[in-house]
Amino acid sequence: MKKIKTPIAKKDIFNLRVxxxxxxxxxxxxxxxxxxxxxxxxxKKGKKVPxxxxxxxxxxxxxxxxxxxxxIGSCGPTTSSRMDELTEPLLxxxxxxxxxxxRRSKKVKNLxxxxxxxxxxxxxxxxxxxxxxxxxKKLVGFKELGSEAIYRLEVKDFPLIVGxxxxxxSIY
Amino acid sequence: MTNxxxxxxxxxxxxxxxxxxxxxxxxxxxxxLAKETKPNARKALRCILENARIANKENLAxxxxxxxxxxxxxxGKDVKLSSQFIKILQEGVMSGYKKHSLRASMVDPILRKAPxxxxxxxxxxxxxxxxxxxxxLFPKGFGSENKSQLKMFNPTAxxxxxEGFIVESVKNAGxxxxxxxxxxxxxxxxADKALLLAKKxxxxxxxxxxxxxxxxxxxxxxxxxxxxxxxxxxGFGGKTTVLAVKVKTAPTHIAGLPVGVNISCHALRSAAITxx
Numbered sequence: 496m497k498k499i500k501t502p503i504a505k506k507d508i509f510n511l512r513v514x515x516x517x518x519x520x521x522x523x524x525x526x527x528x529x530x531x532x533x534x535x536x537x538x539k540k541g542k543k544v545p546x547x548x549x550x551x552x553x554x555x556x557x558x559x560x561x562x563x564x565x566x567i568g569s570c571g572p573t574t575s576s577r578m579d580e581l582t583e584p585l586l587x588x589x590x591x592x593x594x595x596x597x598r599r600s601k602k603v604k605n606l607x608x609x610x611x612x613x614x615x616x617x618x619x620x621x622x623x624x625x626x627x628x629x630x631x632k633k634l635v636g637f638k639e640l641g642s643e644a645i646y647r648l649e650v651k652d653f654p655l656i657v658g659x660x661x662x663x664x665s666i667y
Numbered sequence: 668m669t670n671x672x673x674x675x676x677x678x679x680x681x682x683x684x685x686x687x688x689x690x691x692x693x694x695x696x697x698x699x700l701a702k703e704t705k706p707n708a709r710k711a712l713r714c715i716l717e718n719a720r721i722a723n724k725e726n727l728a729x730x731x732x733x734x735x736x737x738x739x740x741x742x743g744k745d746v747k748l749s750s751q752f753i754k755i756l757q758e759g760v761m762s763g764y765k766k767h768s769l770r771a772s773m774v775d776p777i778l779r780k781a782p783x784x785x786x787x788x789x790x791x792x793x794x795x796x797x798x799x800x801x802x803x804l805f806p807k808g809f810g811s812e813n814k815s816q817l818k819m820f821n822p823t824a825x826x827x828x829x830e831g832f833i834v835e836s837v838k839n840a841g842x843x844x845x846x847x848x849x850x851x852x853x854x855x856x857x858a859d860k861a862l863l864l865a866k867k868x869x870x871x872x873x874x875x876x877x878x879x880x881x882x883x884x885x886x887x888x889x890x891x892x893x894x895x896x897x898x899x900x901x902g903f904g905g906k907t908t909v910l911a912v913k914v915k916t917a918p919t920h921i922a923g924l925p926v927g928v929n930i931s932c933h934a935l936r937s938a939a940i941t942x943x
Contacts, residue, residue, distance in 0.1 A: 529779060559731045560768040568768050569728035574810050574843040596810075597843020597902065618714045619810075619901050620845040620934045622731035623722035641782040642731075642770050654714075667842060667902060 498652070502550055503591060508613050511657050513664040517615065518652040523552040523594065525646045527573055530637055531581040538584045545636030546645055549589030555596075557642040558632075559622070567629045567648070569622030572596040575614070579603050586610040598667050599659060608663030615655040616666070628653045668942070670755050676940055677759025680804045681736075682767050684938035685728045688719035691874040692849070692910065692935050699847060699900070699907040708905025712847075715900070715933055726767070730934040733769035734806030736760050738789040739870060743797035756802060757787040772809075790863065803870050803939040811848065811932040814840035817862055820924040826885070829854070829926055834892050836928040837909065842902020845932030849873055850893065850912045853927040855919035861927035868913035869929060870937045877914065886912045900933075 499507060501521025511517065524546060526534070537544045555575050559568030575595030582593070582603050591612055596619040599607075607614055617625060631649035638644050659665045668676075688696075693716075700712040722729045738756060742748050761784040764771070773786040816836040820829065833852055840848065853864025877883040889912040899905030910933070919925060 557731065557770065557772075559728045559733055559770040562726065562768040565725075565727075568770070569722070569731040569733075571731050573732070574813070576843060596845070598841055616901075618711070618718075619843075620730050620932050621714050621718035623725065623727040623729060624714065624718040626727055627721060627725075639781060642772070643782065 501552065503552075505611065508591065508611065508661050511613060511660055513657050513660040513666050515657045517655045517657065519615075519655055520651050520653070521649070523554045523648050523650060523653070524635065525556045525558065525648065526553045527555050527557050527643055528577055529640050529643050530645055531578050531585075533637060535581050535584045538588065548585055550591050552592040552594065553585070553590060554594040554617075554648065556594075558646070559642070561632070565626070567626050567632045570626050570629060571622030572617040572619055575599055582606060586612055594655060599665070604659055604663050604665055607659050607661065611661045613657065613661055614659035616658040617653070617655055625653065673755050674759040674762065677756055677804075678763035678766055680802070680938045680940055681760055681763030681769070682726070684804050684806055684936045685733055685767065685769055686722050686726050687938075688723070688729060689935060689937065691872045692933075693719065694874050695910040696847075696933070699910060703900070703905050703907060705899065705903070705905040707903035708899045708907065711900035711903055712907070728769055729936060730808055730932070731770060732772065732808040732810060733764065734808045734936065735773065735812070736764070736787045737805045737807055737866070738787060739803040739805065739867060740789060740791045741797065741801045742791065742793050743799050744793070744795055745798050746800050748791065753789055753791070757789065760787045760804060761785065790867075799941055799943040801939055801941045803937055805866070805870050805937040807866070808932055808934060811840065811844045811930045814844045814930045815862065815865075816928040817858055818926050819858060820926060822922060822924050824924055830885075830889060830892060832926060833889055833928055834896070837893050837930065838896055838898075840930050841898060844930055845934065846898050846902060847900050847907045847910045847933050849910050849931040849935045850889070851929040851931065852889070852912065852914045853929070854914065854916045854924070856917035856925060858925050858927075860917055861925035862929060863927075864915040864917060865927040865929035868915045869931050869935060870939070871913055873911035873913065873935070882914045882916065886914050889914075
């Protein structure tokens with residue numbers, strides 16, 4: 496089990512191998528389907544986006560509403576492959592890591608290798624367990640999308656497995 | 668029962684389905700853990716069970732995808748149903764989602780804006796042999812719903828061909844459908860009926876085998892073949908790709924053979940209430 500903290504240096508990414516178990520602490524941003532569509536459209540048009548993508552970690556997640564007295568509701572990963580066709584523009588902008596569940600396309604595997612990024616898996620269908628690892632949640636952009644908006648999450652010992660490493664090797 | 672009381676009952680049904688792992692499913696997950704030897708598969712199953720414990724204790728949703736709420740309303744011959752009654756059930760579900768901080772996941776399919784709680788689906792069925800009314804709430808998560816399949820076979824298709832299609836459907840679902848799965852199968856009827864039967868089979872107890880001898884045999888055969896795919900818990904390999912296979916049938920047309928497959932992730936959630 497490796498403990499890593501954000502910001503993550505590129506060299507730390509190179510040291511992670513497919514299948515490695517990681518406890519991540521620090522800042523991650525939620526972004527899923529509609530946010531990806533909007534980000535990619537904005538990047539194409541050269542418009543400003545509400546998220547500094549370079550060296551950041553995106554978590555494919557749309558959390559449940561926050562119950563009273565809690566930091567966040569249930570917050571497990573959603574299916575990553577739906578973002579496959581919308582991933583390259585973000586990697587081009589320097590996106591460091593993605594967190595989700597399930598397989599990625601061959602194209603994304605190659606892109607991860609090309610841009611020396613990394614893809615983590617979070618335990619799927621375990622949103623209650625993961626909610627306990629989130630210390631702070633703040634809305635960052637696209638409020639109108641509700642749970643699909645961008646949220647900044649501060650996580651502590653968020654349990655992950657390397658799904659695709661920076662050399663493009665996949666766990667599946 | 669007053670309308671207010673009925674609405675409250677529905678709100679509690681929402682909490683029960685979303686926070687408490689079904690006892691029959693818990694049993695199968697425990698059984699799977701006892702059988703698994705692969706470390707990653709064991710770890711995944713332990714994580715699923717630990718998640719269920721936390722969800723129950725903390726009143727947190729088992730999964731953040733609190734699903735599209737589907738209601739199955741089964742009315743006996745002594746029951747008169749009104750549209751007002753169905754409306755109150757649906758309102759109770761919506762206010763239950765809000766009250767218990769569950770995710771608003773429903774959007775207009777074209778506009779895809781401002782997710783809300785609107786869009787509860789209700790299936791009403793009148794049962795000649797039953798009395799009273801049974802209401803089952805089945806919040807269906809879409810990670811697995813997206814893996815649904817329908818195939819219109821020729822009426823001359825063999826059982827092997829049908830099994831092959833079902834196994835292939837589960838193979839396509841893969842790690843992102845959140846295995847270990849419960850697989851619902853509907854055979855017969857029309858295209859829509861086959862898929863509805865497949866979905867409805869998932870609300871039955873999953874730890875009990877089918878009372879129909881032929882269907883039991885089919886379920887057992889599919890169980891074996893699907894587990895031989897070795898997708899495993901969370902897709903990390905292992906013996907448990909499917910926890911149970913449930914098959915329902917209906918009479919169909921001489922020209923056709925619809926087969927519907929509706930897959931549930933390991934977070935199969937449903938809760939029922941019966942009124943006499």
